[in-house]
Amino acid sequence: MQKSYTILKILIILQILVQTTYALDPMYEYRYTLGPEILVPDAFHVGAGFYTRRNADGRLILNTQVGLADEFEVGLKWLAGTKDNWVIKREKHNEKLNWHIIDIGVKFALNPHLTLQADVPLALNKNWDWGGVLSLTRWNGYAKNLSFLSEFRLGFGGAAGDESHVKLAGAFVPNFQIGQSLRVSVGTIPSFSFENSANDFMLDILPKVEVGLKWFRLTGEVAIGILTWDAERYNRYAIFIVSDV
Numbered sequence: 163m164q165k166s167y168t169i170l171k172i173l174i175i176l177q178i179l180v181q182t183t184y185a186l187d188p189m190y191e192y193r194y195t196l197g198p199e200i201l202v203p204d205a206f207h208v209g210a211g212f213y214t215r216r217n218a219d220g221r222l223i224l225n226t227q228v229g230l231a232d233e234f235e236v237g238l239k240w241l242a243g244t245k246d247n248w249v250i251k252r253e254k255h256n257e258k259l260n261w262h263i264i265d266i267g268v269k270f271a272l273n274p275h276l277t278l279q280a281d282v283p284l285a286l287n288k289n290w291d292w293g294g295v296l297s298l299t300r301w302n303g304y305a306k307n308l309s310f311l312s313e314f315r316l317g318f319g320g321a322a323g324d325e326s327h328v329k330l331a332g333a334f335v336p337n338f339q340i341g342q343s344l345r346v347s348v349g350t351i352p353s354f355s356f357e358n359s360a361n362d363f364m365l366d367i368l369p370k371v372e373v374g375l376k377w378f379r380l381t382g383e384v385a386i387g388i389l390t391w392d393a394e395r396y397n398r399y400a401i402f403i404v405s406d407v
Contacts, residue, residue, distance in 0.1 A: 186385035186398050187353040187364045189317045189331055192283040192295045194237030194267035196225055196381070196402050197370075198313045198333045198349075200301045201271045203232040211381075211402030223402070235269040262286040275301045283321055293319030311335040326355040335368075343374040351385070378405040 196209050207227040212220040225239035241263045267281035279297040295317045303309040313333040322329040331353035338346045349368035370383040385398040 186351065186366050186368075186387065186396075187323075187329075187331060189295060189315070189321060189323065189329060189353060190351060190385075191241060191263075192265055192317065192321050193279070193281050193297065194225060194239045194265050195227065196223070196239075196404065197383075198297075198299055198311055198335060200275065200277045200299050200311070201229065201233075201235050201269050203229055203271075205229040205235075206407045207237075207404055208407065209402055209404040211400060213398050213400035215396060215398055223400075233271045237267050237269075239265045239267075241265070275303075281321075293317070293321035295321050307339040309337045309339075311337065323355060326357045328357070329353060329355045333368075345372040345374075346370070347372075378403050 196211065205227070206229065207225075209223075209225045209227075211223050213223065214220040222242040223239065224242075225237060227235055227237040229235045263283055263285050265281050265283045267279060269277050269279040271277050277299050279299065281295045281297070283293065283295070295315055297313055297315045299311065299313045301309060301311050311333070312335070315331040315333075317323075317329040317331065318327060331351070333349055333351050335347050335349035340346060347368075347370045349370065351364075351366040351368050353364045355363070365388055367386045367388055368383060369386075370381060372379055372381045381402045381404065383400050383402075385400075387396055
């Protein structure tokens with residue numbers, strides 16, 4: 163009897179999660195980079211791409227990153243036409259309207275394999291709400307063709323989401339290097355809000371393929387919400403082109 167009651171409780175919890183989660187927390191995009199990464203010293207990157215969901219318009223993304231000496235990096239990312247109003251909470255907005263968001267960030271290398279990053283996302287309107295995200299990212303290279311990247315993130319203010327003041331998120335990404343120009347990874351991306359856990363718990367799988375060409379790198383990725391109701395509607399598909407100048 164006790165075993166049946168425990169199983170019933172687990173099923174109820176899973177049902178709540180399935181009905182209230184959505185694919186890829188918007189806070190994942192609140193970074194000046196195109197994804198989790200550590201600092202590359204003295205590098206200058208420019209990137210462009212877009213993402214979309216089923217039966218939705220594509221969203222343009224532009225970013226640039228500039229390495230300063232060996233320990234610092236600054237960057238900027240522009241997300242065009244997003245409907246995300248998490249940063250813009252001061253007024254009730256028409257859901258049919260699109261807003262542009264820029265993210266300004268800085269990264270500091272605590273050591274060659276550990277970085278601390280701060281991001282401030284800003285909505286390009288007159289009444290954006292304050293907010294920011296802190297990220298601690300670690301890289302471990304265990305073999306020539308295998309490495310792991312792990313990330314812990316803390317979002318606060320408007321960046322934490324509606325009805326939340328603080329949000330925790332993370333990432334665990336094993337990377338497989340195949341030859342000189344092909345890299346494959348399968349990341350796990352969880353996020354959680356203490357204040358609104360019933361409606362704001364997300365878990366995604368993020369497979370990614372990156373091809374290094376002569377002048378640029380081409381990346382394709384899919385964010386799959388494994389606890390998401392009607393997941394194919396919310397899964398995010400993205401492609402990026404990045405050049406190291």
